[in-house]
Amino acid sequence: MKKWLLAASLIISAGFLAACGGSDESSKGESGKEKVVIGYFPNIDHVPAMVAREKGYYEKALGENVEVEYKTFPDGGTFMTALKSGDIDAGLVGPAPVMNNFSNGADVKVLAGASSGGTVVVASEKSGIDSLEDIEGKTFITPGIGCTHDVQFETYLMDLGMDKLASARIGGSLKHVTGNPAQYQGMFESGQVDLAAVPEPWASTLIEAGAKEIISTDEIAYGQTLPNTVLAANGKLVKENKEVAEALVKAQQEAVDFINNNKEEAQTIAIQAIKDLTKQELDKNLVAKSMDRINYTTEINEEVLKQFAQSSFELEFLKEEPELAGLVDTSFLN
Template sequence: MKKMFLLLTIFFTFLGILAGCGTEKSSGDVSKKVVIGYFPNINHVPAMVAKDKGFYEKELGDGTKVEYKTFPDGSSFMTALKTGDIDAGLVGPGPAMNNYMTGADVKIIGGGSTGGTVVLASKESGVKSVEDFAGKSFITPAVGCTHDVQVETFLGEHGIESQRIGGTMKHVTGNPAQYANMLKSGKVDIAVAPEPWAAVIQQETGANIIIDHDEISFGETLPASVLVASGKSVKENPDTIQKIVDAHKEATSFIEENPEEAKEITIKDVKEVTGQELSKEVVDQAWERIGFTYKVDSDAVQAFADSSYELKFLKEKPEFTDLIDKQFID
């Protein structure tokens, strides 16, 4: 009898251990991770502010771990979104559109900013106006990126084209943080720069602004950055997406209400990511060329896409009825 009692005791103790292990595993399964992507430029300040203030963690709750990844261009960002390395984030509308047109599962779920694209020429280039562009070299972050489409649309209106479509201008790509050095060294003549790098170029090289942020095509209407997620996430996890958008909206409101603190956050974040410390003067100058909003102008996005098609960045005429999903911001 005693032996039977001992066996039963061991048996139920073992069950208790199993149950305890099961609880720990279950608890581990409940924890979630969300990865947010963005670029280290002023068009992406909402992500920097949300990161610094913990807005994503606050909205997502339930112990959700939030990680951040930064990218030098839209191509690498979109690759990360497609592979699931990031869940959502800010990117230029150009890469979002281009990838959507090639079958990528992407949705624009909010706006990020407007403006901030400036075209500058080095003093040594001899470029004083758009009429001097023929035969010169220009740099953008990537082929077909937002800034590339903006400048090539503007140039087309002045009868100038890149070598890619039969013109004389040589196009190269590179990291905007390196544009100042490339202009100074003579590697390129003209830089199409997102802020704050346009202001950095002005301060470090004395380059001339040839096309300002409010003169370049779509400069004041097009979202310079958009908040995106995968269509699968929008469909399967709408509550999570809504919380991400709510955090983004909170960050946008913070920027409007606390511009000086938002600038400090920007300077700190850009230094952490790029190793370059922006001066307050540079950030103040760049800030004047940018607007922050979580709204999306669908008509401006479609007009921009039509121009991308005409410039042969897109193989098919675009229709973006399903690309933009406003349910989370309306």
């Protein structure tokens, strides 16, 4: 798509754009302006995108000649498909889908962190699970196969050194299914699944409804050190339109600063945004508890990402040992 090439010129000068000879109509929004599309999920670790959307940070950073469109996703796999195809230009996603796709040749970049922490493993009341000793042969659910929460949970189990406490995919006894976290409560109630490795606010929502916390955010693999959500962009955008990439990172930083300085308002924004997307209105106290589990920051530890990718390889989500050189580009962070 040609929109990346043109958006920087629009930001600098509309007149210069006209001299360049126009653009592909598919890259324009309804207003006729060039369009940048941002993706994110209805999870508490994606609140920076919700705040940036509500406060107009992306629009302000990109300039009045660029139209911003938003798309939401249930999991990292669908997000990455959209990012690679150019249906979205950038957005928030867990690091595992980005690294897995990069390792398989996708031209994608990580530009900044967004949040860390927040992954919890919970068991349904019907499961009969009171501790890890009870999970053999049970069914667990994550948003996607090889997603960030899946890798964290399976790495934790792998570190225990007990072969049966692993996914059946790699010879263990646990059946693994996937689904949208907003639907986990119904799946718990129906007995379809026993365990969930889940992000906030769905972990706190399930616990509030009677689920038992089995592995806490602090205990799970890479719990507080891993960037649980990152700002990812199409590599072509970063190479051909650095001004747009810089603007996206600037908006991300503004959103993170707002969350950390205005916690109650950020919680209100998150509640409304999630209600708009899922039709579920979350309790304010529950959201406050969820957000307290998470550290919102644009900082990113590349060494931890490498260790996490190695875990993905050892769990056989990656066919080859990962080489992540060139994935992270923090040059746009101040």
